[in-house]
Amino acid sequence: MRHLIDPTDLSVEETGQLLNLAIDIINNRQAYAHVCDGKKLATLFYEPSTRTRLSFTAAMMELGGNVLGFSDARTSSVSKGETVADTVRVVSSFADIIAMRHFKEGAPNVAAQYSRIPIINAGDGGHSHPTQTLTDLLSILRELGHLDNLTIGLCGDLKYGRTVHSLIKAMKRYDGTRFVLISPDELRLPDYIKNILPSNFIEVNTLEEALPMLDVLYMTRVQQERFANQDDYERLKDSFILDAKKMTLAPEHMIVLHPLPRVNEISTDVDEDPRAAYFRQVGNGKFVRMALIYTLLGKTEEQPKRLRVLSPTTRRCTNDRCITLSEPVVKQSYTDEDGVERCAYCDHCLRKD
Ligand code: CP
Numbered sequence: 001m002r003h004l005i006d007p008t009d010l011s012v013e014e015t016g017q018l019l020n021l022a023i024d025i026i027n028n029r030q031a032y033a034h035v036c037d038g039k040k041l042a043t044l045f046y047e048p049s050t051r052t053r054l055s056f057t058a059a060m061m062e063l064g065g066n067v068l069g070f071s072d073a074r075t076s077s078v079s080k081g082e083t084v085a086d087t088v089r090v091v092s093s094f095a096d097i098i099a100m101r102h103f104k105e106g107a108p109n110v111a112a113q114y115s116r117i118p119i120i121n122a123g124d125g126g127h128s129h130p131t132q133t134l135t136d137l138l139s140i141l142r143e144l145g146h147l148d149n150l151t152i153g154l155c156g157d158l159k160y161g162r163t164v165h166s167l168i169k170a171m172k173r174y175d176g177t178r179f180v181l182i183s184p185d186e187l188r189l190p191d192y193i194k195n196i197l198p199s200n201f202i203e204v205n206t207l208e209e210a211l212p213m214l215d216v217l218y219m220t221r222v223q224q225e226r227f228a229n230q231d232d233y234e235r236l237k238d239s240f241i242l243d244a245k246k247m248t249l250a251p252e253h254m255i256v257l258h259p260l261p262r263v264n265e266i267s268t269d270v271d272e273d274p275r276a277a278y279f280r281q282v283g284n285g286k287f288v289r290m291a292l293i294y295t296l297l298g299k300t301e302e303q304p305k306r307l308r309v310l311s312p313t314t315r316r317c318t319n320d321r322c323i324t325l326s327e328p329v330v331k332q333s334y335t336d337e338d339g340v341e342r343c344a345y346c347d348h349c350l351r352k353d
Pocket of ligand 1: 048049050051052053123132259260261
């Protein structure tokens with residue numbers, strides 16, 4: 001059994017095979033119309049979603065399978081206090097594969113510990129969103145033809161933007177990737193992601209500085225739902241707005257991606273620009289999720305161990321949004337390259353004794 005909790009749960013080779021499968025599905029839709037006949041996908045969404053949940057649903061339906069689940073945790077027994085561990089133990093009896101979105105960071109790791117069926121992380125808080133990353137990789141591949149030697153601008157909320165964190169983890173594995181970071185000071189990358197950036201990254205203060213050097217501009221929304229203080233959100237929400245005038249500074253081949261939903265960080269006057277690829281990107285999400293569901297249902301080998309060594313710990317995580325603070329899980333940690341002890345669920349550092 002294999003899960004997808006983090007983009008690096010798939011090797012570069014496996015990621016390539018999955019993207020190629022998605023392209024084959026696009027070109028031969030009928031050939032895959034019954035490959036999941038009789039199989040069931042459970043979509044457990046504890047947090048709102050349009051694209052991810054509906055594309056998972058459409059993906060399973062187009063593979064011939066069925067879908068059950070909830071899109072509002074208040075209508076499930078979670079509202080009576082059921083834990084993630086117990087919920088997935090139960091759903092393992094009803095379905096063949098689970099796609100889970102949760103507002104607590106690390107919740108899909110907990111699910112994977114207790115599930116008897118594959119778990120797909122469909123987004124956990126501000127931490128990780130690996131199926132969006134597969135969508136992004138397929139979009140770059142189809143738009144530009146390759147995944148290596150690219151300069152990628154990441155703009156907006158890099159602190160809470162889980163899609164950015166996962167994209168960095170995936171893209172840093174390709175030769176010649178260069179990241180350009182564009183964000184307000186308060187919304188810079190968390191240190192556990194900044195620490196893994198290739199050394200050639202650069203930070204700039206304006207979109208105007210970044211645009212001429214980019215192959216891909218990855219815009220993100222400022223994540224209102226993650227702010228403890230709404231005044232901070234109001235102050236930061238319009239920090240970077242891409243519009244048609246700024247697009248005149250970008251190369252002809254550059255593409256604009258956005259995981260969506262957008263608020264107002266991309267002006268609608270960009271939508272008709274052929275380089276605006278964000279609505280084409282959404283369509284790729286369904287095909288890559290078809291490829292993922294089909295692949296994971298066919299895998300029988302054990303989940304490969306991540307390179308980091310995990311140890312039990314009694315220390316508390318410093319991240320208020322971590323699942324270990326709200327559910328009775330076995331706390332585990334790892335030590336990063338700088339000697340910092342980090343939570344194995346959400347990657348934030350642990351409190352010092
Ligand atoms: N990109 C993305 O995750 O969109 P949803 O929140 O609508 O699923």
